[in-house]
Amino acid sequence: MASLVLAPVAMAQPLTAEEQTRVTRLIQAYPDFLARLDGKELVWKDGTRMPLTHNATRSYSARLDQPGLLDQLELPYPACQSLNTPSFTFDPGRTRYEPLFFKMYGASAREVRSHLEPVNWFGQTVQVTGVNGAAASLRAVANEVAQHPELLRYVHPSAGTFLWRKVAGTPRQSVHSFGAAIDLNTAYSDYWLWRGFKEGQPGIRYRNRLPLALVQIFERHGWIWGGRWYHYDTMHFEYRPELTSAATCGVSAP
Template structure:
């Protein structure tokens, strides 16, 4: 079943195209019970508002202090042809740390307790077992094993788990929760390597990662940093609330 949504061309808040909050419950059934109006109910009898009522002052503020609505504001175009994203289109780049920390762990010790080894083409990588993330990465490896010509883009991996913030920010990296993998940096492009400032207009788009690699990850619930205006083409993270084909 196709779960990815086609990304609209608007540059601001696209309310009509926003991903339904019910996708959170569908994507994370082990933790989430249901929605009750503007409130997300967890299976441990706690709750979390979809919106914090914050008035965002800038695009960067949206990333620094995202709520759950911000997480879902930009639909992710899973399994669509690769192209340069429009200005400020970064679907999946907003990560409410309280939400992800509650599932995967809010400290290095808590995250590490949930990590398992995944064999990535002979390279042992640590990945979270929570929400089937490690199983999804194994499924990607199994699928891409049948295409040896793609191996150079995939290995060696530049890493998975590492508790840290995103460089130059206070935002928790998805690597902190053990749900992200970076591929071979030799074939990668990262927006900041060009010397641009965040949200500066005209950041150039470059990509050498084949569509077959991207779609394999997306079929198993990963989002790709190459779908972002602030492109990070080595980066994939497990986000089944947004991706899947």
């Protein structure tokens, strides 16, 4: 069982209207689990209550290592927008409140494995969680990418999906641990850590070789892209329908 470390929190102020909107989107994105907003608490369908807080220290590293749930929702993800160099520490979706993910997807490798489904990724079988429709969504991504042969070199072979592990050099659980992430072909991938940069340092030089058309296909199906981050990881996509969807991309759902 994974251990959870609680962060120092700031709870004095009521939620702003924008925070309420973001929490509402979270609830709508995970209808199998989340029920409603009650004051400054997120109420689950099983009655569990999670506090809606920020990490009181507000430092960049603390928000990543021990975020409150509101820290996870703070930065708007630029779904389906043009490709731009992200500003300093603009990492929408990179901050994750781990108790939420453990409760939905599983708090151990064994729990997560019980929900994995095989997905045919252009002749390669990858394992993705069926929870929250993630596997079905990735199949829809594959079907759409298959209609664009010019994109196939970027996506295959996949560099991996499920693997219970920490993010390299950190105490944070990787989204790959939950079977809700996929890494694409490393031959066309760029990653800030590979370039020798330190987390949180100014001047990380952005690099990307993936086309916008591919990114937008993933985003329309609920997957955010690590190439939208200042700490860029262009091979990485993770299933985060509270941040991106067909609706947020301005198109009708299929």
